[in-house]
Amino acid sequence: MAPAIKHRSSTKNLPLLLIPFICLFSVVRPSCAADPTPTPWPHQFHSILFMNYSSSLQLIDLWYDWPNGRNFNIIQDQLGNKILYDLEWTNGTSFFYTLPESSPAEECRTAHVGVGILRPNWLDGAHYQGQRHVDGFLCNVWDKADFITYYEDVVTKRPVHWVFYTGRAAHVMTFEVGATLEDAKWQAPVYCFGKSEVGIEAEAANAVHIGAAEENSTVGLRRGSMRLDI
Numbered sequence: 502m503a504p505a506i507k508h509r510s511s512t513k514n515l516p517l518l519l520i521p522f523i524c525l526f527s528v529v530r531p532s533c534a535a536d537p538t539p540t541p542w543p544h545q546f547h548s549i550l551f552m553n554y555s556s557s558l559q560l561i562d563l564w565y566d567w568p569n570g571r572n573f574n575i576i577q578d579q580l581g582n583k584i585l586y587d588l589e590w591t592n593g594t595s596f597f598y599t600l601p602e603s604s605p606a607e608e609c610r611t612a613h614v615g616v617g618i619l620r621p622n623w624l625d626g627a628h629y630q631g632q633r634h635v636d637g638f639l640c641n642v643w644d645k646a647d648f649i650t651y652y653e654d655v656v657t658k659r660p661v662h663w664v665f666y667t668g669r670a671a672h673v674m675t676f677e678v679g680a681t682l683e684d685a686k687w688q689a690p691v692y693c694f695g696k697s698e699v700g701i702e703a704e705a706a707n708a709v710h711i712g713a714a715e716e717n718s719t720v721g722l723r724r725g726s727m728r729l730d731i
């Protein structure tokens with residue numbers, strides 16, 4: 502009787518003893534309770550992102566505005582004169598358009614993607630990959646759902662860099678917590694509305710197409726929310 506009890510208590514303690522060794526020495530790193538977790542996104546911020554996708558470079562003005570349920574990516578190709586506005590509402594509607602300042606053609610696509618914008622805690626559950634230097638900053642690194650690798654400054658906890666599974670990479674150039682874009686700028690132009698009476702089904706098909714196109718070229722954050730279902 503006594504040996505059996507002893508045996509049980511020692512197997513119970515074994516995993517606890519092993520955890521630090523697994524965390525430190527395993528090549529394929531499992532998650533550990535003590536691992537750092539990504540800092541949730543501030544509810545409102547403005548960020549200038551330098552994007553690199555197969556050496557095509559872009560500048561993105563990102564305005565994240567969770568309380569108002571909206572997210573804006575204002576995109577300019579390197580030396581491009583056309584600015585693309587990607588305005589995402591948390592009711593699932595997205596507008597992709599240009600404005601007359603940079604393009605005389607009245608271009609607008611509307612998509613109903615069926616999910617909202619990224620939540621501030623969208624990185625919850627990401628798998629810790631350890632620390633790496635990127636862009637000259639020492640970062641904690643996480644992978645989320647084979648979709649994105651995310652780098653956060655160890656000291657300031659600000660995002661520094663992320664890479665989508667497609668290879669599309671963002672370098673965070675500015676990160677202004679609490680910055681907001683004035684309401685008037687969030688208004689999609691009139692030619693986004695009532696141009697054609699496209700049915701919901703057709704719009705949904707279009708959204709799938711846009712999702713695929715996004716995966717290849719444009720923004721990808723919304724795409725992330727679609728794939729991760731968050």
Ligand SMILES: *[C@@H]1O[C@H](CO)[C@@H](O)[C@H](O)[C@H]1NC(C)=O
Binds near residue numbers: 558
């Ligand atoms: C862009 O990424 C490619 C790898 O995909 C790299 O070779 C190139 O140096 C990067 N360009 C810049 C300006 O960072």
Ligand SMILES: *[C@@H]1O[C@H](CO)[C@@H](O)[C@H](O)[C@H]1NC(C)=O
Binds near residue numbers: 590594613
């Ligand atoms: C979602 O919200 C935007 C902004 O208020 C609006 O233009 C759009 O029509 C809404 N979409 C739906 C499906 O209600």
Ligand SMILES: *[C@@H]1O[C@H](CO)[C@@H](O)[C@H](O)[C@H]1NC(C)=O
Binds near residue numbers: 714717
């Ligand atoms: C995305 O790229 C792949 C190849 O890289 C191509 O086969 C596919 O048609 C592209 N999709 C879109 C929507 O451009």
